[in-house]
Amino acid sequence: xxxxxxxxxARDMLLHNCQPAESECLDLTAALGRVLCEDVLAGENIxxxxxxxxxxxAFDARATLMASREQPAVLKVIEAVAAGSxxxxxxxxxxxxxxxxxxxxxxGADAVEKYxxxxxxxxxxxxxxxxxxxxxxxxxxxxxxEGDRVAEQGMVLEPPLLGLxxxxxxxxxxxxxxxxxxxxxxxxxxSDEPGALQPGKIRNxxxxxxxxxxxxxxxxxxxxxxxxxxxxxxxxxxxAGLERADVVITTGGVSAGDYDLVVEAVRRIGxxxxxxxxxxxxxxxxxxxxxxxxxxxxLSGNPASGLVVFQLLAIPxxxxxxxxxxxxxATLEAVLLDGFKKPSPARRFLRGxxxxxxxxxxxxxxxxxxxxxxxxxxxxxxxxEVPSGSGPLPAGARLTAFRxx
Amino acid sequence: xxxxxxxxxARDMLLHNCQPAESECLDLTAALGRVLCEDVLAGENIxxxxxxxxxxxAFDARATLMASREQPAVLKVIEAVAAGSxxxxxxxxxxxxxxxxxxxxxxGADAVEKYxxxxxxxxxxxxxxxxxxxxxxxxxxxxxxEGDRVAEQGMVLEPPLLGLxxxxxxxxxxxxxxxxxxxxxxxxxxSDEPGALQPGKIRNxxxxxxxxxxxxxxxxxxxxxxxxxxxxxxxxxxxAGLERADVVITTGGVSAGDYDLVVEAVRRIGxxxxxxxxxxxxxxxxxxxxxxxxxxxxLSGNPASGLVVFQLLAIPxxxxxxxxxxxxxATLEAVLLDGFKKPSPARRFLRGxxxxxxxxxxxxxxxxxxxxxxxxxxxxxxxxEVPSGSGPLPAGARLTAFRxx
Numbered sequence: 001x002x003x004x005x006x007x008x009x010a011r012d013m014l015l016h017n018c019q020p021a022e023s024e025c026l027d028l029t030a031a032l033g034r035v036l037c038e039d040v041l042a043g044e045n046i047x048x049x050x051x052x053x054x055x056x057x058a059f060d061a062r063a064t065l066m067a068s069r070e071q072p073a074v075l076k077v078i079e080a081v082a083a084g085s086x087x088x089x090x091x092x093x094x095x096x097x098x099x100x101x102x103x104x105x106x107x108g109a110d111a112v113e114k115y116x117x118x119x120x121x122x123x124x125x126x127x128x129x130x131x132x133x134x135x136x137x138x139x140x141x142x143x144x145x146e147g148d149r150v151a152e153q154g155m156v157l158e159p160p161l162l163g164l165x166x167x168x169x170x171x172x173x174x175x176x177x178x179x180x181x182x183x184x185x186x187x188x189x190x191s192d193e194p195g196a197l198q199p200g201k202i203r204n205x206x207x208x209x210x211x212x213x214x215x216x217x218x219x220x221x222x223x224x225x226x227x228x229x230x231x232x233x234x235x236x237x238x239x240a241g242l243e244r245a246d247v248v249i250t251t252g253g254v255s256a257g258d259y260d261l262v263v264e265a266v267r268r269i270g271x272x273x274x275x276x277x278x279x280x281x282x283x284x285x286x287x288x289x290x291x292x293x294x295x296x297x298x299l300s301g302n303p304a305s306g307l308v309v310f311q312l313l314a315i316p317x318x319x320x321x322x323x324x325x326x327x328x329x330a331t332l333e334a335v336l337l338d339g340f341k342k343p344s345p346a347r348r349f350l351r352g353x354x355x356x357x358x359x360x361x362x363x364x365x366x367x368x369x370x371x372x373x374x375x376x377x378x379x380x381x382x383x384x385e386v387p388s389g390s391g392p393l394p395a396g397a398r399l400t401a402f403r404x405x
Numbered sequence: 406x407x408x409x410x411x412x413x414x415a416r417d418m419l420l421h422n423c424q425p426a427e428s429e430c431l432d433l434t435a436a437l438g439r440v441l442c443e444d445v446l447a448g449e450n451i452x453x454x455x456x457x458x459x460x461x462x463a464f465d466a467r468a469t470l471m472a473s474r475e476q477p478a479v480l481k482v483i484e485a486v487a488a489g490s491x492x493x494x495x496x497x498x499x500x501x502x503x504x505x506x507x508x509x510x511x512x513g514a515d516a517v518e519k520y521x522x523x524x525x526x527x528x529x530x531x532x533x534x535x536x537x538x539x540x541x542x543x544x545x546x547x548x549x550x551e552g553d554r555v556a557e558q559g560m561v562l563e564p565p566l567l568g569l570x571x572x573x574x575x576x577x578x579x580x581x582x583x584x585x586x587x588x589x590x591x592x593x594x595x596s597d598e599p600g601a602l603q604p605g606k607i608r609n610x611x612x613x614x615x616x617x618x619x620x621x622x623x624x625x626x627x628x629x630x631x632x633x634x635x636x637x638x639x640x641x642x643x644x645a646g647l648e649r650a651d652v653v654i655t656t657g658g659v660s661a662g663d664y665d666l667v668v669e670a671v672r673r674i675g676x677x678x679x680x681x682x683x684x685x686x687x688x689x690x691x692x693x694x695x696x697x698x699x700x701x702x703x704l705s706g707n708p709a710s711g712l713v714v715f716q717l718l719a720i721p722x723x724x725x726x727x728x729x730x731x732x733x734x735a736t737l738e739a740v741l742l743d744g745f746k747k748p749s750p751a752r753r754f755l756r757g758x759x760x761x762x763x764x765x766x767x768x769x770x771x772x773x774x775x776x777x778x779x780x781x782x783x784x785x786x787x788x789x790e791v792p793s794g795s796g797p798l799p800a801g802a803r804l805t806a807f808r809x810x
Contacts, residue, residue, distance in 0.1 A: 084593030159617025212564025
C-alpha cells in the first residue's frame with residue numbers, strides 16, 4: 001500500500017484494477033445512452049439506391065448534350081414517380097419521368113432538372129441547359145457505403161447514432177451492462193431522518209449527489225446504507241456492497257484522526273489497500289482497496305472533498321467499467337476569470353464553470369472553495385488545477401481545467 | 406402566415422406560442438434532471454452549528470493570549486466529542502475538549518488546534534501559539550445561511566443541487582411536468598419493417614433520433630405513427646398528436662413540390678399556419694402552425710435537414726415547455742478548423758464538433774454536409790453559422806457556433 005500518491009498514480013491504480021462489465025443484447029429502441037460493445041459495419045448502403053435530391057424530371061444527360069435556350073432538348077413525360085415508388089418504365093433518349101424528392105432514379109436516367117427550371121407544355125418538357133451524369137442525384141452509398149465501419153466499440157449510443165443504425169436496418173445492438181456502484185455512507189453525525197435535526201447531526205447530502213452522478217454516468221447506483229462509526233458495521237456494509245455491486249464507494253471515516261474507521265474496516269475484511277491519501281486539496285484523505293477483483297474507493301465525508309475526488313477518480317473509473325472508449329477526463333487550458341487569493345502549498349482543484357466567449361475558454365469560480373462547502377458544486381462543470389507551490393492567482397492566470405460534465 | 410422567415414423570427418413565433426407545462430410535486434430522490442417550478446429558500450443553516458474543521462482540541466482562544474514555545478498554555482482535557490455527538494460539559498479558561506472533524510464546538514470554546522501540533526502529557530495539553538476566535542472552526546451558515554435563495558425557478562436539478570437541497574432538509578420539490586412531444590413520420594417511402602428493403606423504400610431513421618433527443622431534453626416522446634402520403638391520414642395523425650401531447654412534430658411532406666401534404670393537412674384540420682419556409686440551408690422547407698393553444702412543427706423528411714432544424718428550433722421550444730430558465734441555444738465565436746469549399750448563397754448551418762485546445766474554441770466538421778447526410782450528425786455538438794452570401798471558407802475562419810449538446 002502506498003501513502004500520499006499523486007492524483008495520476010491514484011487514477012491509474014484504480015483503472016488498472018477495473019474492467020468493463022459483461023455485455024447484453026438490446027433492442028435499438030431501448031439502447032439510448034448505452035455503450036456499444038462491438039463495432040458495427042454497414043450491412044447496406046445509405047441511401048439504398050440512387051435518388052433524386054429534388055422535385056423535378058429525370059432523363060438521360062446525353063439528351064441535353066446540345067441543349068440551349070434557343071434549342072432546348074424536348075422530352076416526352078411518360079410517367080411520374082413519388083418517393084417510395086418505382087418507375088414502371090425506362091427512360092429513353094426522348095423521354096423523361098417526373099420524380100419527387102427522394103424518389104428512385106428510373107432506369108435509363110442519370111440526371112434530374114428541378115421543377116422550377118422546366119418549361120412544361122402538355123406532355124412535353126423543354127430543358128435549356130446541359131447536364132452531366134449524376135446532376136441532382138444522390139448516389140447510392142453516398143452517405144454510408146455497405147461495409148463502412150459506422151460505429152466502434154466504446155461509442156455511446158447518442159440519438160444520431162441510433163438514427164444511423166436504424167437507417168441501416170440494425171434492430172438490436174450488443175452493449176455493455178451497466179456497472180452497479182454500491183454507495184455506503186458512514187458517520188455518527190449523519191441523519192437520514194426528515195424534520196428537525198438533533199444537536200450535533202447533519203443531513204446526508206452526499207448520497208443523493210453520488211446517486212445522481214452514477215445515474216448520469218450510465219451506472220446503476222445501489223444504496224447499501226449508512227453505517228455508524230463502528231468498524232464492524234462498516235465491515236458488514238462493505239461486504240454487502242462487494243456482493244451486490246461491481247465497485248464500492250464509501251464516504252466518511254477517512255479523516256486523519258482517531259476515526260479512520262474505513263481504513264480499519266477495509267483491512268479487516270481482507271481487502272488489499274492500494275493507496276491511502278492523495279497529494280491534492282481538497283480530497284487528501286482518500287483510500288482505495290481491492291477485494292475479489294473489485295475496487296473499493298473511500299472518499300472523505302466532507303461534502304466538497306468527497307465530491308471533487310469522485311469527479312477526478314470515479315468518473316474515469318465508472319466510464320471505463322461502463323465500456324466507454326474515452327474514459328479519461330478531458331482537459332483544456334483555460335483562463336481564470338476571477339482571482340483566487342489563497343496560496344496553494346499543495347496541488348489544488350478549484351470548482352468552476354466553463355465560460356466560452358470571444359473564442360476563448362474561461363473559468364468562473366462557482367463560489368467559496370472550502371472542503372465543506374457544498375454550494376459551489378452547483379453549476380460546477382470544470383475543476384481548475386492550481387499547481388502545488390502556487391501563490392495567490394490573479395484574474396487572467398492560465399490553468400488546466402478538467403471537464404467533469 | 407409568413408413565408409421565408411428568418412431563423413430568429415421562426416424561433417420567436419414558436420416560443421411566443423408555447424408555455425411551460427403544469428407542475429407536480431416529487432420526492433427529491435425522483436427529481437434528477439427535472440426543472441424546478443419555484444425558488445427554494447434555505448430553511449436552515451449549512452452547517453447547522455459551529456463545527457471543527459479538523460481533528461484536534463477546542464478551547465477558549467483567550468487562554469492562549471500569552472502562549473509561546475517557552476510558556477505554553479496548559480489546559481486540562483475534560484472530554485472527547487466525536488462528530489455526531491455533543492459535549493456534556495462547558496470549556497472554561499483552563500480546560501479543553503477533544504473534538505473530531507465535524508464535531509460541534511463545545512460551549513465556552515471558540516478555537517481549535519490540530520491534533521498533530523499539540524503536546525499531550527497525561528490529561529493535559531500544551532498549546533504553544535496564540536489563537537484568534539474562530540480559528541479552525543467552520544461557522545454555522547458559512548456554506549448556506551437560513552433564508553438564502555439556494556435555487557431558482559427554471560434551474561435543472563443536477564446531482565449537486567439535489568445534494569444541496571438534501572443538506573437543507575428538503576424532501577419534496579415542485580417541478581414542471583415533462584412536456585409530451587408527439588412524433589409523426591410521413592412518407593410512402595418510409596419502411597418500419599425489419600429485414601430487406603422493398604425497392605424505392607428507405608428506413609425510418611429520424612423517429613428514433615427525435616425520440617432520443619426528446620428524452621435527452623427532459624420531454625416524453627409520444628410515437629403517434631407513420632402516415633402514408635395521403636392528406637386524410639396525416640390529418641388523423643395530427644389530430645391524435647394534438648390530443649395526446651403538448652406539441653406535435655412531423656417529418657416529411659413539406660418539400661417544395663406536388664407533395665406538400667403536411668401544409669395541406671395542417672390547413673384542413675383548422676390549424677393556423679405561423680410560417681412556411683425558413684431562409685436557411687439545410688432545412689428551408691419547415692412549417693409551423695398552432696391549434697388549440699398547441700404548436701405543430703413540420704420538419705423536412707431529409708434526415709439532416711429535419712434534424713438540424715429540430716436542434717435550432719425544437720431544442721429552445723422544448724426547453725421552454727420543460728420550464729428551463731435558459732432555453733435559448735448558447736452561442737460562441739469559434740474557429741473553423743477545416744475549410745469548407747462550397748459558397749453559401751443562403752445562410753447555412755454546418756454540423757461540427759467543438760474542440761477546446763490551447764484556450765481556443767475550434768470546430769471540426771463532422772463530415773459531409775448534404776441535406777440527406779445522416780452520418781455527420783453523429784458527434785455533432787455545434788452548428789456553425791455561415792452567413793448568407795459567403796464564399797468558400799478557409800480553415801481559420803471565425804464563425805458563430807450554436808451549441809446543441
